[in-house]
Amino acid sequence: MARSPAAMLPTPLEPTAPRPARGEKRDHILEAAIRVFARSGYHGARVSDIAREAGIAYGLVYHYFKNKDEILQTIFEERWAAFLGVVDEIEAADSSSAEKLRSLASLVLLAYRHRPDWVKVLVFEIQRSSRFAEPEQRRAVGRLFRCVARILRAGQEAGELRAGLDPELASQAFIGALETMITGQVLGVTQLPAEADEAATDRGAVDAVVDLFLNGLGAGATR
Amino acid sequence: MARSPAAMLPTPLEPTAPRPARGEKRDHILEAAIRVFARSGYHGARVSDIAREAGIAYGLVYHYFKNKDEILQTIFEERWAAFLGVVDEIEAADSSSAEKLRSLASLVLLAYRHRPDWVKVLVFEIQRSSRFAEPEQRRAVGRLFRCVARILRAGQEAGELRAGLDPELASQAFIGALETMITGQVLGVTQLPAEADEAATDRGAVDAVVDLFLNGLGAGATR
Amino acid sequence: MARSPAAMLPTPLEPTAPRPARGEKRDHILEAAIRVFARSGYHGARVSDIAREAGIAYGLVYHYFKNKDEILQTIFEERWAAFLGVVDEIEAADSSSAEKLRSLASLVLLAYRHRPDWVKVLVFEIQRSSRFAEPEQRRAVGRLFRCVARILRAGQEAGELRAGLDPELASQAFIGALETMITGQVLGVTQLPAEADEAATDRGAVDAVVDLFLNGLGAGATR
Amino acid sequence: MARSPAAMLPTPLEPTAPRPARGEKRDHILEAAIRVFARSGYHGARVSDIAREAGIAYGLVYHYFKNKDEILQTIFEERWAAFLGVVDEIEAADSSSAEKLRSLASLVLLAYRHRPDWVKVLVFEIQRSSRFAEPEQRRAVGRLFRCVARILRAGQEAGELRAGLDPELASQAFIGALETMITGQVLGVTQLPAEADEAATDRGAVDAVVDLFLNGLGAGATR
DNA sequence: CATGAATGAGCGTTCATTCAT
DNA sequence: GATGAATGAACGCTCATTCAT
Numbered sequence: 001m002a003r004s005p006a007a008m009l010p011t012p013l014e015p016t017a018p019r020p021a022r023g024e025k026r027d028h029i030l031e032a033a034i035r036v037f038a039r040s041g042y043h044g045a046r047v048s049d050i051a052r053e054a055g056i057a058y059g060l061v062y063h064y065f066k067n068k069d070e071i072l073q074t075i076f077e078e079r080w081a082a083f084l085g086v087v088d089e090i091e092a093a094d095s096s097s098a099e100k101l102r103s104l105a106s107l108v109l110l111a112y113r114h115r116p117d118w119v120k121v122l123v124f125e126i127q128r129s130s131r132f133a134e135p136e137q138r139r140a141v142g143r144l145f146r147c148v149a150r151i152l153r154a155g156q157e158a159g160e161l162r163a164g165l166d167p168e169l170a171s172q173a174f175i176g177a178l179e180t181m182i183t184g185q186v187l188g189v190t191q192l193p194a195e196a197d198e199a200a201t202d203r204g205a206v207d208a209v210v211d212l213f214l215n216g217l218g219a220g221a222t223r
Numbered sequence: 224m225a226r227s228p229a230a231m232l233p234t235p236l237e238p239t240a241p242r243p244a245r246g247e248k249r250d251h252i253l254e255a256a257i258r259v260f261a262r263s264g265y266h267g268a269r270v271s272d273i274a275r276e277a278g279i280a281y282g283l284v285y286h287y288f289k290n291k292d293e294i295l296q297t298i299f300e301e302r303w304a305a306f307l308g309v310v311d312e313i314e315a316a317d318s319s320s321a322e323k324l325r326s327l328a329s330l331v332l333l334a335y336r337h338r339p340d341w342v343k344v345l346v347f348e349i350q351r352s353s354r355f356a357e358p359e360q361r362r363a364v365g366r367l368f369r370c371v372a373r374i375l376r377a378g379q380e381a382g383e384l385r386a387g388l389d390p391e392l393a394s395q396a397f398i399g400a401l402e403t404m405i406t407g408q409v410l411g412v413t414q415l416p417a418e419a420d421e422a423a424t425d426r427g428a429v430d431a432v433v434d435l436f437l438n439g440l441g442a443g444a445t446r
Numbered sequence: 447m448a449r450s451p452a453a454m455l456p457t458p459l460e461p462t463a464p465r466p467a468r469g470e471k472r473d474h475i476l477e478a479a480i481r482v483f484a485r486s487g488y489h490g491a492r493v494s495d496i497a498r499e500a501g502i503a504y505g506l507v508y509h510y511f512k513n514k515d516e517i518l519q520t521i522f523e524e525r526w527a528a529f530l531g532v533v534d535e536i537e538a539a540d541s542s543s544a545e546k547l548r549s550l551a552s553l554v555l556l557a558y559r560h561r562p563d564w565v566k567v568l569v570f571e572i573q574r575s576s577r578f579a580e581p582e583q584r585r586a587v588g589r590l591f592r593c594v595a596r597i598l599r600a601g602q603e604a605g606e607l608r609a610g611l612d613p614e615l616a617s618q619a620f621i622g623a624l625e626t627m628i629t630g631q632v633l634g635v636t637q638l639p640a641e642a643d644e645a646a647t648d649r650g651a652v653d654a655v656v657d658l659f660l661n662g663l664g665a666g667a668t669r
Numbered sequence: 670m671a672r673s674p675a676a677m678l679p680t681p682l683e684p685t686a687p688r689p690a691r692g693e694k695r696d697h698i699l700e701a702a703i704r705v706f707a708r709s710g711y712h713g714a715r716v717s718d719i720a721r722e723a724g725i726a727y728g729l730v731y732h733y734f735k736n737k738d739e740i741l742q743t744i745f746e747e748r749w750a751a752f753l754g755v756v757d758e759i760e761a762a763d764s765s766s767a768e769k770l771r772s773l774a775s776l777v778l779l780a781y782r783h784r785p786d787w788v789k790v791l792v793f794e795i796q797r798s799s800r801f802a803e804p805e806q807r808r809a810v811g812r813l814f815r816c817v818a819r820i821l822r823a824g825q826e827a828g829e830l831r832a833g834l835d836p837e838l839a840s841q842a843f844i845g846a847l848e849t850m851i852t853g854q855v856l857g858v859t860q861l862p863a864e865a866d867e868a869a870t871d872r873g874a875v876d877a878v879v880d881l882f883l884n885g886l887g888a889g890a891t892r
Numbered sequence: 893c894a895t896g897a898a899t900g901a902g903c904g905t906t907c908a909t910t911c912a913t
Numbered sequence: 914g915a916t917g918a919a920t921g922a923a924c925g926c927t928c929a930t931t932c933a934t
Binding site: 041043123124127128133138141142145152155159160161162165166169170172173174175176177178179180181183184187188189205208209211212213214215216217218219 | 264266321347348351352361364365368375378382383384385388389392393395396397398399400401402403404406407410411412428431432434435436437438439440441442
C-alpha cells in the first residue's frame with residue numbers, strides 16, 4: 001500500500017482559495033455539524049448551534065440542507081462512502097489476508113485518534129438515529145460487513161485462513177471487536193494497554209487484535 | 224449450572240392477582256417504557272405513550288418516577304444489575320474457560336430472542352446515548368468488561384488459555400463481537416447463517432463465535 | 447388597658463388535651479399553612495407541603511377545607527377578625543386619642559416580632575390574591591380604615607386633634623405608614639433606627655411615628 | 670421644574686411609523702404584559718395571553734425575553750428606574766422641603782390616574798411578590814426610601830423641618846402613606862374625599878397629606 | 893446569497909382535586 | 914376519619930422551519 005490506512009480516512013476540507021468556492025460553505029456546515037453533534041448529540045444540537053459553530057446565520061443552513069435530519073444523513077453518506085472506499089482499497093490490495101486484517105484494524109482503531117468527532121457521531125448518533133432503520137443506510141452498513149466477509153472468504157479460498165468458519169459471522173465478530181475497542185476509548189469505559197506513547201499503544205492494540213483473530217485464545221495456539 | 228444462562232435473564236413480571244400489589248404498577252410502567260422506547264426510541268417516546276401503553280393516567284408516571292429520564296435510568300440500573308448477576312454466576316461457575324465463554328455467548332446471543340425490546344433499548348438508547356457518559360453508567364458497563372477479563376485471566380493462569388494476550392483487550396473484542404452480532408440481528412443488517420430453526424441458528428452462532436475466539440481464523444488452527 | 451395590645455394579637459392554638467379535640471387538627475392545618483405560605487408564597491405552596499408541615503396525609507386537607515383557596519380565605523377571615531377585635535377594643539378604650547394612636551402603632555409594629563409568618567402572609571399573599579378583589583374581603587379591610595377614622599374623628603370632636611383634616615385620609619396615611627414600616631422590616635429594605643435591644647427599637651419607632659403624626663415634620667412644630 | 674412631576678412619569682410608546690423599528694416590538698410586549706398582569710395577576714397571566722394582547726405569535730415572546738419571569742423583572746427595572754429618575758429630579762430641584770414633599774405626593778397620587786395598569790403591577794405583583802426578596806430589587810426600592818430620607822434630612826439641616834425625627838423612619842411613613850392611599854384607590858377599599866372632579870380630588874388629597882406630614886394631627890398645630 | 897424575526901406545534905412537568913380502600 | 918394512589922387539565926418553554934427583507 002502506498003498510503004497508510006489512517007492517511008486514507010475521510011479528510012476535512014483543506015483551506016484553499018481566499019474566495020469561497022461553491023460548496024465550501026456547505027462543507028463548513030457539515031464539519032460544524034459533526035463537531036456539534038459530537039459534543040451535544042443529535043437531539044441536543046440546535047440548528048442555531050450548528051450555524052454559530054459554522055459562523056453563519058442559521059437561516060442559511062436551510063439553503064444548503066432541507067432540514068436538520070438531512071445534515072446527519074449527508075454526513076453519514078459522504079463520510080461513510082469515503083470510509084468504504086478505503087476498505088475497498090484494502091480489499092483490492094495485493095497483500096495477504098493477515099495484512100488486510102491488520103490494515104482494517106489499523107484503519108478503525110486509529111480513526112478515533114484522527115477524527116474523534118466523526119467517530120463519535122457515527123457510533124452514537126447515526127447508528128441510533130431513527131433514520132438508521134431505513135433500507136438505504138442499512139445497506140450501506142451492510143456493505144462494510146460484506147466487504148470484510150469477502151476478504152475473509154478470499155483468504156479461506158487462498159488457504160491463508162482456515163475453512164469451516166462462516167465468513168459473514170467472522171466479519172461481524174471482527175468489526176464488532178474493533179468497534180467496541182474504539183467505543184471504549186471514546187467513553188473511557190475501557191482502557192487499551194498503555195504503552196510508551198499513543199502511537200505505540202495503538203500499534204500494540206492492532207497487533208493484539210489481529211493476533212487474537214488469527215490465532216485465537218486457545219492454549220494450543222501457535223504464534 | 225442448573226439453569227441455562229438464558230433462563231436467568233431478567234424476567235418481566237408474571238401476571239398475578241387482580242389486586243395490584245405495591246410496586247407492581249411501577250414495574251408495569253417500566254415494562255411499558257421498555258416497549259415504547261424500543262419502538263420509538265427515547266426521544267421519540269412521549270410520556271403519554273408510556274402511560275397509555277401501561278394503561279394508566281398520564282400523571283401517575285410522575286408518582287413513580289421523577290421524570291422521563293429517570294425511567295430510562297431505572298430500566299438500565301435494574302436490568303443491567305440482573306444481567307451482571309448472571310455474568311457473575313457464570314464467572315463463579317465450576318467449569319472450564321471454554322465453557323464459560325460459551326455460556327457468555329449463549330447469554331448474549333439468545334437475549335435478543337427472549338427480550339428483544341430490552342436488548343433494543345440497551346443497545347440503542349442506553350449504550351449509545353450521550354447520557355451514557357455519566358460516570359455511574361460507565362462504571363456499571365465497565366464491570367461487565369472487567370468480569371469477562373477476569374474469566375480470561377483465570378483461564379490463562381489455569382493454562383487453559385494461552386498467555387500473552389491482554390485479557391482486557393480480549394474481553395473488549397469478545398463482548399464487541401457478541402454485541403455486533405445481536406445488533407446486526409436487531410437491525411437486519413447482518414444475517415447469521417441460517418439453520419433449520421431459530422434455536423439451531425443460535426446454537427450454530429454460539430458454537431462458531433466460541434470456536435473463532437478459541438482457535439482463531441488462521442489456517443494452522445486445529446479444532 | 448389591662449392587656450398590652452401586642453398580647454391581644456391573634457394567638458395560635460395552645461397545646462391542650464393529649465386527645466385531639468374536634469377542630470384541633472383543622473387549626474393545625476391552618477397554622478401549618480401560615481408557615482408554608484410565609485415561606486413559599488401562596489402559589490409556591492403545594493397542598494402536600496401544607497399537609498407535611500401539619501404532619502397529616504394530604505388528602506385529609508380536603509376533609510377540612512374545600513380547596514387550597516379556602517385555606518387562605520379562612521386564615522384571613524379568622525385572623526383578621528381577631529385583629530379587628532383588638533382594634534375595636536383600642537377604639538373603645540377610655541383613653542386619649544394620642545394614647546389610642548400609640549396603641550395602634552404598637553399593635554402593628556410589634557406584630558411582626560410576635561407573628562412574623564402571619565404578617566408575611568397578610569402582607570404578601572392575602573393582599574395580592576385574586577380573591578382580595580372580592581367585596582367581602584375589601585369590606586373587611588375597609589372596616590380597619592373606618593375604625594381608625596372613627597378614632598380620629600372622635601379626637602377631633604373632643605378637641606384633642608385639630609379639625610380640618612379628613613379623618614378617612616388621615617387613617618389611610620397612618621395605617622399606610624405603619625404597614626410600610628413593617629414591610630420594610632420583613633424585607634430588610636428599610637431599617638428602623640437601632641436601639642440597645644429590639645424592644646427598645648420597637649418602642650422608639652412607636653414613639654417616633656406617633657410623634658410624627660401628632661406634631662408633623664414642620665419646623666414650627668412643638669412637642 | 671419646567672415639567673409637572675406627573676408628566677415625567679414613564680411613558681408608553683407613541684404609535685409611530687408603520688414599519689416597526691428594532692426594539693419597538695419588545696416594548697409592545699412589555700406594555701401588553703403590563704396590561705395582562707394588571708388584569709390577571711402574574712400567576713394568572715399566561716404567556717399566550719401576553720402574546721395575544723401584543724398581537725404577536727406565542728414563541729416570539731421568547732425571542733425577546735428568556736422567560737415569563739424576565740418580563741416582570743424588565744418591567745420593574747425599566748419603569749422603576751424611570752420613576753426614580755423623576756424622584757431624583759425632585760430631590761435636586763431648587764425648592765423648599767415642603768414643595769418637594771408636595772411634588773412627591775403629587776407624583777405618586779397622580780400616577781394611578783395616568784398609568785393605572787403600571788401602578789397595579791408595581792403594587793400587587795412586584796412590591797408584594799416573594800420574588801421581591803431578591804437583593805437587586807430590594808436595593809432598587811431602598812433607593813427610593815433613601816432619596817426621600819435625604820430630602821428630609823436636607824430640610825432639617827436647612828432649618829425648614831424640625832430636627833429630632835429620624836429621616837429614614839419619616840421617609841417610610843411618608844411613602845407608606847402615599848402607597849396606601851393609591852392602593853386604596855386601586856382596590857376601592859378606601860375613598861378619597863370627593864371633590865368636584867377627579868383633578869380637584871387629587872389636588873385636595875395632595876394638599877391634605879402634605880399638610881398632615883408637615884403640621885401633624887395635634888390640636889396645637891398651626892397652618 | 894444572507895439574515896434573523898416570526899411562527900406554532902409539540903412535549904415535559906406540575907399539582908389541585910377526587911376517590912377507593 | 915385517614916390515606917395516598919390516581920387523574921388530567923393546564924401551562925411554560927423549546928426549537929425546527931418559514932419567509933420577508
